[in-house]
Amino acid sequence: MESKARIREFLEKCIRADSLEDDLDIFATGLASSIFVIELVVFIEKEFGLSIRDEDLDPTNFASINALAAFVARKKSGG
Amino acid sequence: MTAASEQETAREGFRDFAQRHIQPYAAAIDGSERFPEDLTRAIAARGLLTPWLSKEYGGQGMDFLSYGFLNEEFGHACSSTRSLLTCHGMVAQALARCGNQRQRSEFLPQLSSGDRIAAFAMTEPEVGSDAAHPQTEAIPSNEGYLLTGRKSWITFGRRADLFLVLARLEDRPTAFLVPRESPGLEITAINAMLGTRGSMLADLKFDGCAIPRNNLLGPPGGGFNLVSSVALHHGRYSVAWGCVGLLRACLEASVDYTAKRRQFGTEIRNHQLVAQKITDMLTSLQCAELLCRRAAEFWANQDPNAIMQTLLAKYYSSTAVFQAASDAVQLHGANGASDRYPVARYLRDAKVMELIEGSTQIQQIMIAKYAYRNPLSH
Numbered sequence: 001m002e003s004k005a006r007i008r009e010f011l012e013k014c015i016r017a018d019s020l021e022d023d024l025d026i027f028a029t030g031l032a033s034s035i036f037v038i039e040l041v042v043f044i045e046k047e048f049g050l051s052i053r054d055e056d057l058d059p060t061n062f063a064s065i066n067a068l069a070a071f072v073a074r075k076k077s078g079g
Numbered sequence: 080m081t082a083a084s085e086q087e088t089a090r091e092g093f094r095d096f097a098q099r100h101i102q103p104y105a106a107a108i109d110g111s112e113r114f115p116e117d118l119t120r121a122i123a124a125r126g127l128l129t130p131w132l133s134k135e136y137g138g139q140g141m142d143f144l145s146y147g148f149l150n151e152e153f154g155h156a157c158s159s160t161r162s163l164l165t166c167h168g169m170v171a172q173a174l175a176r177c178g179n180q181r182q183r184s185e186f187l188p189q190l191s192s193g194d195r196i197a198a199f200a201m202t203e204p205e206v207g208s209d210a211a212h213p214q215t216e217a218i219p220s221n222e223g224y225l226l227t228g229r230k231s232w233i234t235f236g237r238r239a240d241l242f243l244v245l246a247r248l249e250d251r252p253t254a255f256l257v258p259r260e261s262p263g264l265e266i267t268a269i270n271a272m273l274g275t276r277g278s279m280l281a282d283l284k285f286d287g288c289a290i291p292r293n294n295l296l297g298p299p300g301g302g303f304n305l306v307s308s309v310a311l312h313h314g315r316y317s318v319a320w321g322c323v324g325l326l327r328a329c330l331e332a333s334v335d336y337t338a339k340r341r342q343f344g345t346e347i348r349n350h351q352l353v354a355q356k357i358t359d360m361l362t363s364l365q366c367a368e369l370l371c372r373r374a375a376e377f378w379a380n381q382d383p384n385a386i387m388q389t390l391l392a393k394y395y396s397s398t399a400v401f402q403a404a405s406d407a408v409q410l411h412g413a414n415g416a417s418d419r420y421p422v423a424r425y426l427r428d429a430k431v432m433e434l435i436e437g438s439t440q441i442q443q444i445m446i447a448k449y450a451y452r453n454p455l456s457h
Contacts, residue, residue, distance in 0.1 A: 010383075016452050033448060034211065035386050038308040043383040054179045057298050057305060 003048065004069040010043050011065065022066045027059065037062070044068065050075045089141075090148040096125060097156035105157035108277035109424050112270055114159060114238060123193025128164070129171045136175070136183065137191025143378040147320040147371055154321030155328045158428035159277030161321040163196075165314050165436075166234040166278075170197035170243045172313035173254065173306045177297035186241065186256065198239035199310055200230040200257075200283055208441045210245065210252070210307055215285060217246040217253060223292040224248070224255065226263070226285040234435075236281025237268045243296065244285070245307055254296040254306035263288035274427035312386060314436035315393040316374060322396035322432050323367045325425060329400065329407040330360040332422050336411055347410070356406040363399035370395050387449050394442040397432035404429035 004022070011020055015031040026032050040062060045052055050072065061071040100121050108114060122128055131146045132138025141149075153161040171190045174182060189195040201210050215228025226246055233242070242257040242264075257264060269280040297306040334357060337348040347353050370392035377385035404426040408415035415422045433439045 013452060016448075033445065034304065035308060035312070035390070035445065037305050038312055039383045039386045041305065042381060042385065046381045046383065054177055054297070057177060059298055 003072050004065060006047055007044075007068045007072070008065050010040075010047070014039060020065060023064050025063045027063060044072065048072050048076065086142065086145045086148065089145045090152065093127075093149045093152040094155075096127070097152040097160075101153065101156035101160050105160075106418070106421065106424065108157060108159050110276075110418075112272075112276045112279075114163065114235070114277045114279050118160065119163065119193060119196065119238075122160075122163070123191075126191070128167055128193055129187075129191050131168075132171060132175060132187060132191055136187035142375075143316075144372065144375040147316070147375050150317045150320035151324040151327070151368075151371075154324030156324070157277070158275045158321060158325060158431070161317070161324070162234050162275050162278035165317040165321070166199050166239075167197050168317055169199045169310040169314045170241065173199075173243055173296065173310040174256075176309045177254070177306045179293075181293060182256065182296065190241075195240040196235060196238055197241045197243065198233050198235045199314070200233045200236070200242045200244045201307060201310075202230060202232050204229055204231050208438060210311075211304060213245050213247050213252055215244065215246040217248040217255060217290075219248075220289065222289070223294065224290045226255065226257065226288040226290060228285050230283040230285075232269065233281050233283055234275075235279045236266060236283060237279035242283065243306075243310065244283075246285075248295075248299050251299040252304055252307070253299040255290050256294040256296055257285075257288065257290055261288050261290065272431075274424075274429070274431040276427075311436055312389060316371075316378075316389045318432060318436050319367075319374065319389065319393040319396045320371050322393075322400040322429075323364065323371055325429060325432070326360070326364045326367055326396070326400040326403050329403040329422065329425050329429075330357070330364055332420065332425070333357060333360060333407045333410050336414075336420070353410060356410055360403045360406060363403060367392070367396040367399050387446070390437070390442055390445055390449075393436065394439065394446060397429075398439055401426075401429040401433055 008020060011026060014036055015026065017031060041052055044050060061067055100118065126139055127149060130139045130141040133140050150161055150164055153164055167190065171187060174186055190197055203214055206213055215226060217224045217226050228246065240259045244255045244257045245252055246255060263286045265284040267282045269282060272280060337353050338346055340347045374385060374388040374392045377388045407422040408426050411420055411422050414420050
């Protein structure tokens with residue numbers, strides 16, 4: 001499964017949304033619970049074998065499916 | 080999860096330390112409402128303040144289960160002492176996860192060595208569970224930020240050298256590291272709390288308190304409140320295991336008392352209604368410990384479910400320990416309501432467990448949402 005699909009599956013399960021638009025800002029919607037953010041960070045690290053550092057913690061990296069997929073791709077390519 | 084022999088050995092060491100250096104002084108810590116400096120130094124000297132940190136920052140790289148055992152043993156001996164691990168660890172965890180290299184290098188070795196004690200300052204007079212909307216305000220200045228507002232019920236606030244403060248920066252909750260000596264910070268001791276009386280609570284008042292630019296921790300919040308989430312999560316894990324220890328103390332005290340106390344020509348342990356309470360205590364102790372061990376296992380596997388599992392463990396452990404402590408007092412009769420036995424302190428401390436790092440009711444809301452989220456994969 002491609003990165004975007006894995007991210008979508010996780011997000012839709014966590015915030016109980018049936019179909020999320022790829023560019024929807026999940027934090028602006030109010031759908032995300034207060035613990036979701038840490039679940040999301042742990043998921044990204046575990047699922048994609050990444051280590052998220054302090055310099056990665058720009059909220060725009062985590063805001064939407066597209067942003068997360070782009071962030072994962074950047075990290076995997078060493079960016 | 081079965082503890083490996085290395086973890087069990089570590090647990091024995093924690094128990095030995097707690098029984099020699101903490102338990103004999105627990106009643107005095109509670110009674111005096113002060114936490115002894117020599118105990119802080121002893122814990123730090125053993126490397127137990129933040130043992131889970133990497134060696135690079137002065138820690139031992141301790142695994143999650145061993146750290147759980149540490150909290151259990153401290154919680155068994157003295158809830159105020161376990162509170163030190165909790166609040167100090169919350170700040171260290173937030174720093175380790177969200178701090179920049181300079182912040183990590185400057186502060187984490189100090190927190191490991193005990194050169195600085197840290198406290199987490201989120202709650203305000205008018206802001207409790209709604210942590211995303213602090214009223215304390217941060218205004219950018221030439222050299223950094225100016226904080227104005229109040230924080231309440233800050234564990235170890237009387238003692239801490241460094242505060243992690245959540246404030247509103249341009250309408251977004253944001254974390255700041257505030258050294259005790261910062262100009263414009265006023266600290267007022269809080270006394271006569273119901274429980275964990277040795278945990279040195281304080282109110283904080285920030286009156287244009289000047290903070291250097293580098294003391295902003297992590298990104299400004301909004302929906303992305305990673306700093307507070309990380310800190311609270313660490314706190315819940317610590318409290319959950321501490322409750323297991325306190326529950327064990329309730330059970331031990333009750334078994335000991337009911338095996339000796341005689342009424343109607345026999346030890347009261349032989350009365351069936353007493354046996355029921357002992358049974359319930361032992362059962363809830365094992366349930367609480369299993370939930371905590373499950374959380375440790377998820378953490379060891381870097382599983383996102385660790386967050387909810389920790390919430391479940393904290394919810395169950397804190398409610399179970401209050402029931403157990405109430406039953407322990409009941410079994411002791413009038414003795415239990417006095418300071419001749421520790422169970423009155425256990426009861427007061429147990430109630431606090433249901434209030435801190437997320438109240439029971441907030442946790443019920445979060446757990447119920449989780450149940451609806453994916454009901455077939457719990």
